[in-house]
Amino acid sequence: MIKSKSIALPIVILAVFSILIILGAVFAFVSLDNGELGIWNYNAFPTRIKLGLDLSGGAYAVYQVDKENLPESMTDGENDEQEIEMAIEGTRASLESLLFNKGYTEAQVSVYGETIRVEVPDIDDPERIFELIGRPSSLEFKEYTDSETVNDTLMTGDEIAETGVTYNSETGYYEVALKFTSTGSDKFAQITSDLTGKYLGIYINGEYVMHATVSEAISGGQCSISGNYSYDDAYELAVQIQAGSFPLQLNMIESSTLTATLGDSAIRAGVIAGLVGLLLIIIYLVAIYRLMGVAASIALMYYTLTYVFFLSVFPWVQLTLSGIAGILLSMGMAVDANVIIFERVKEEYAKGKSMKASVSEGFKRSLGAIIDGNVTTIIGAVVLMLVGASTIKGFGITLLIGIVLSLITSLLITRIILKAIMAFHSEKHASYYALKRKYDEETEDEKKIEVSSAAEGGATV
């Protein structure tokens, strides 16, 4: 018998989930543009996903190694070519990490002979980063005695691994944060310990910028330059200092913006494939698992909406062609956990359990397999993020977000919705859920085991 009290909560749950889906779909597909009424302007969130160079077009720049300003060791006639080659490779790696740290995760840096080509997709003002790279700054640390005297250089910017911009809430200005390489950290610790009680001065391009009292040896490998900077100034300086730490100086010889040739058609194909695929998956699930399939389909819609939403809000995601295919595949994989669970539920029901018991048993017994399966995929994604080149890195991030979301939707949302739907039915409606009693040898075996393990358990108590 169904009591009115027992279905009140399920009705609320189903209503809330339906409203959320409709809202999500509205925000995903509808853009508002009311011209002058700026506050009403809203772009559907999928349009805000950053696109890779292959889809969006973007900008590229080609740099030539400045052969006039080579370090001495590369012009002394000993292994010059080899040294230059290594320095170019080092510069390439530095450029790549610089761009990645500045948020251009899909930026690609490639070496062609003595030129280095940088591709940055979906970028508004390529000059901002490209020109700055071509205008490197040299950073020097010297002891500061007074504004007149210039002391010997103790350390240069070559030992800097990373630069960034931080905000100092006390002064209200931005600062350039420096992170040293491991040898740099040691050197900096040594210098600061030598100068304890004295002043350390920072000089950029030979000009004095600031000094600070050294109160103790600084061993953390980090320091920051405060010079009452605005954000833009600090950003510019940060890029230039990092470019100054490159093994070679670069001159920009070419830069251009690209228009997407394949992008539009690929995106359109992706969207259509996604929607039709979603529909087919839903039809398939409902055909096989009936109302359980309905619950999984609702969870799948959640998955798709939240996945696209997260891709649009995470700044380090840039969608490439492989990313689109990854999303399309992930929809099919997202229901995988539900398929595993439903197969278990069917088995449990076939063994003679009640509908409710079968569902909770099904979820419980599938958990191990689902976690093992997904952990292995997460391993793959994380390795890609850590080891891979920039394109692969972005793909790893996309993959990881998808796996985590699909686990949440398929384990949590499906379960909540399934329970809510089941509240409307009693045991005699099992066929609505594609559940049927059956008897065969295997289940009989398992029954025996359960009996024997129950007996064992009883004996030990």
Place this chain on the structure above:
Amino acid sequence: MKINRNIPKMFKIWFIIPLIIIVIAAAVFTGYAVSYKDISKGMNIGTDFAGGSVVNLVLGETELSDSSKYNAHLKTVTDILQDDAIAEQVVQYAKDELGNDIDVSAVKATVSYSQKSDSGTNMTLVVKYDNISKTYDSTNELTKYRNELIVLRLNEIYSADNGYSNVNVTYSNIGATASETLIRTAIISLAISLAIILVYVIIRFELWSGLAAIIALIHDVAIMVALTIAFHIQVNSSFIAAMITIVAYSINNTIIIFDRVRENSKIEKKLNTNAIIDNFDIADKSTKQSMTRTINTTVTTMFAIVIFAILGASTVREFALPVIFGLIAGFYSSVFISPALYALMKNAGDKWRRERASKTSPTFAGQKKKKNA
């Protein structure tokens, strides 16, 4: 679905099928390599992998404004790339300077990619084309010589005499360096992920499951590459991403089956404490129990990607088709390869352990086993 035969026991058939595919792929590879007289042509490798040359034609503001103009200029470039006179000159050069005898067809360039690049006031036609194969031109000298001839000819055509002003033709060589790095990092990340997955599966399951799962993954990638070669699909940097996608996803199928194996082994040990367990039976039972799920998941995963491949342009298909191959290979290996491998190795392992046990002590095999479990 009821299949009465023991699937893993028929392993001889299951192991032969992938080998046949690989042999076919090798045959196709050889066929193409022989017909082009060039081993690197055995696989259809795109410019961003193989390296190539780029011609940039800076054409001013209006010359590329509509597609008919664009196509006309593109045709001019293509004709020069295929020009017989230039090709013969290059062949002659090769004979005189390098002592190489090359076929004319090997030095003619094919366009792999063209695009309009717009930098505000100047529109540029960018045409990428193949370099002369490394087989004949290890130092790139021939390619350089050919490109100079091409640029010379383009400059003649786009000269002031023909009514063009300020047309600027430049060319650049794309080395395969970038793609070498990409391939290297991809292989490293694949190897690392395989190693960590192996360790994880061994910890969560057992040694034999881990080995079988990794061999199945290697099989998936191998079949994916083999089918890509067999259908002569162009391989470019997105192929790496496709390969990684498959490795990340196809392990799932295998794990789900091994989870059943893990569970069924426990049941079997409890039921038959004394008997020798045939792991083929357990593997077979587990595969069949998971069959519905394996099929359902493969089907749901296929839907969208197949539609994507049908709707998409050639670049999309070059990515989507290998992924589809990989999914099929993943389904095949998780049902037919890894359970069989597991049973083969586990049976051998169990036998070895029994023999060792009976040598060291006369204890009954079954009891010994129970202690280990």
